[in-house]
Amino acid sequence: MLARMAANFYWLGRYVERTENTGRLLEYQLVRLVDTDADELALGWRVVYRTLSQPPPAAPADVDEAEAFLIADAYTLTGGLVEDTTNPASMISCWEMARENAREIRPRLPLRVWVCLNQGYLWLRETEFADVWAEGPVALVSQAIDRLRLLAGVVDSSMARDDAWRFLELGRYVERLQQQIVLLDVWDRIGRRGNEGPAAPWADLLRVCGAFEPYRRDRSLSLQREAVLGFLIRNPEISHSLRFATERIDAMLRGIHPGGARHPLAAPHRLVLRTAASLEASDASGFSSLIKDSWDLHDVIMATYVDYPVTARLPS
Template sequence: MLSRVAERIYWMGRYMERCENAARLINVNTKLLLDLPRGTSVGWGTLVEIMGLDEYFSRDTEAADERSVMRFMLGDTNNPSSLLSSMANARENARITREIMPSEVYELINDTYWYLKDNASSAVARRERHLLLESVIQRVQQFTGLLAGCMSQNDAYRFISLGRNLERADMTSRIVDVGASRILPKAFAEDSASEPYSNILWMSVLRSLSGYQMYRQHVLDRVNADDVVMFLLQDPMFPRAVEHCLIQLNECFAHLPNSDEALHSVAALRRQLKTADFEALMANGLHEYIDTVQTEIGQIHQSIATTWFLPQVQVAL
C-alpha cells in the first residue's frame, strides 16, 4: 500500500470518529438540561475545551452562550473539528481512496456530508438539534458496520481502525479530564449540595460515551467519580475505554510491518494506565495525569506517522 493512501484512510477513520464524538458530546450536554433543577447553569464553553478548540473560538469559553457554541460546533467551517468540517475532511479523504473500500462506504460519507451541509445551521435551535445529532451518530455507526461487514480485513482496514481507535482513546481521555464538575461549576459552589449533582454529572459523562449500562453491569455500584474514571480508562472490555482502544491498536500493529516503535509506544501507555493509583489521583493530580496520557497518545500518532506516512515537507516562504 502507498504511504499517501495509508495516511488518507487513517485520517478518514479519525475524522469519522471525531464527528461521532462531537455529536455525542453536544447531545448529552443538551439532554443534561432536562435532569437538572430549573435555573441551573450549564457550561456550554466546556464543549469547546473538551475538543481542544479554544484558539479557534472567538469568545471566552466561560462566558459562551448556547447558540454561539452550537454554531461553532455544528457548522462553522473555521472550526476544523466542527461536525461539518470533520465530515468534509472525511469525505475528501474517502473520495481520493474510494477504490479500496466498498462503494457503499463512500456513498454513505458523501450523503452524510450533504445532510450536514443542508441542516447544520437550522440545528442551532434545540428542537431540530436532537434529530440531526442522532442521525449523525447512527450514520457513523453504519459506516463502522459497513467496514466490519463488507471490507476485507487487510492493511487498508487496519489503518482505518488505527485512526478510529486512536481518536476514540484521545476523546475519552479528554472527557475524563474535563470531568463533570467543569460541566456544571455552579453546582459545586457548596460541598453540602454537591453529591446529588455529582452523580447526575458523572452519569452524563458515561452517557456521552454510551457507557452507562455497561458501567452498571461491570461496576455493580452507584455512579461515582472514582469508579467512572477507572472504568473509562482501564476497562479492557468496553469499546470506548482507553485500555480497550489500545488493545485494538496492538492487534492492528501486530499485522503491519516495521511496527516495533508503535508497539513500544502503546506498551508504555498501557503500563502507565495499569500502575496508576486513581484513588490518590482523584484527590490531587488527575488533570496532570491525563495530560501525560494525552501526550502518550500523541506519541503513538507520531510513531504511526514516522513509520508509515510520508514526511511532511516544510515549504520556505
C-alpha cells in the same frame, strides 16, 4: 501499500471518529437543555468546549441572565460546533475532511462505504440547521450520530481485513484514545465539587461514554470518582474505555507490521505497550502523562509508516 494511501485511510478513520465524538458531547448537552439549571448548563458547555479544545463560552454572572443566555444562545453555541465551516472542530468540517481523504483513495474504497460517507456529508451540508432546531435541539445531532454508526457498520461489513482496513481502524482508535483521555481529564478537573457551584455528575460521564448500564450491572449504584474513572480506564469490554482503544491499536499494528511485535519491538508497538502498562498502573490521579503518550503515539505512527525517508523502507 503506498505511504500516501495509508495516511489517507488513517486520517479518514480519525476524522470520522472525531465527528462522532463531537456529536456525542453535543447530544449529552442538548438533551439537558429543558430541565437543567443555568449553572449546570454553563458547566456542561465548559466540559464540551474544553474537551474539543475550543474557547469556552462566557456567560453572564447573574443567574437569571445566565439562564436566559444559555438556553436562548444554545442555538448559536451548537451551530458553531455543527455547521460552522470556519471551525475546524465542527462536525461539518470534520466530515468534509473525512470525505476528502476518502476521495483521494476512492479506487481502494468499496462503493458502499463511499456512498454512505458521501450521502451523510451531503445531508448534513444541505440541512437547514434552523428548521431542524425548531423540531428539537437534539434531533440533528442524533441523526448525524446514527449516520456515522451506519457508516461504521458498512465499513465493517464491506471492507476486506487488509492493510487499508487496518490503517482506517488504527486512525479511529488513536483518535478515540486521545479524545477519551482528554474527556476524562477535563471531566475530572471540572467535575470535582469545590466549595461553590455544581459538579459534573459521574453518571453523566458514564452516559456520554455509553457505559452507564454496564457500570450498573458490574458495579454498585454508588458512583464514586475512583470507581467510575477506573471503569472507563481499564474495562476491556467497554468500547469507549482507554484499555479497549489501546488493545485495538495494538491489534491493528500487529496486522500492519507483524515483525514489529517481536524483539526488538518497533517504536509504535513499544509505545502502545508502554501506554497499556500505564493504564493498568493508573490510579486516576492525573492524565497528563497519558495525554502525552497518546500524542507521541500518533507522531511515532506517522514517522514509521508515512513520513519515513525515501532512502529507507519498511521491514518485509
